[in-house]
Amino acid sequence: MDVITLYECHQYQPEAQRLFNAYQAKLRPLFPSxxxxxxxxxxxxxxxxxxxVDIFxxxxxxxxxxxxELVAANDFTIKTDTLRSDELCMLQSNQDQQVAVLLVANDSKFEFFLHFRDQLNRSPDLVAQYNQxxxxxxxxxxxYYYTQKSLFIVNVLDSEPS
Known part of the structure; x- marks a missing residue:
């Protein structure tokens, strides 16, 4: 039986933000716009x-x-155990296994990553439900963990005002 270890926000978010900032600084020159x-x-x-740490x-x-190809050439590996389409590719850092780049086609349905984040950041109640x-x-x-998370995400996005 696989058991997922979860961390409280104060245990991981400061380091996650530091990693995001560092990777954003590396990616920006490669993708200025x-x-x-x-x-x-x-x-x-x-x-x-x-x-x-997920980077959109x-x-x-x-x-x-x-x-x-450019992200892969900069020390990332394409994740083969996740969804891949002509609008989405996930790559994992070879240096920091907890860091992933979600490479998304603009104006695609996969921009839901941004919408979900924004919706939860506007609602502490949704964050509490997501944590539960x-x-x-x-x-x-x-x-099972990923299925339950996915169901919650779909439910939140389906209830998002248009």
């Missing part, structure tokens, strides 16, 4: 987390494949 933002739980005030990198769709979903889902498997 791209959207580079901190997303995921480490970018949500008060959210518990496994301690991962938004580029025009026609530049996605070139961007993937995570706490209740740390076992019996990692798959």
């Amino acid at each position: 791209a959207t580079i933002e901190h997303v995921g739980s480490s970018a949500i005030d008060g959210a518990i987390s496994k301690g991962n 990198l938004g580029v025009p769709k026609h530049q996605l494949e070139t961007a993937i 979903v995570k706490r209740n889902s740390t076992s019996p498997s990692e798959r």
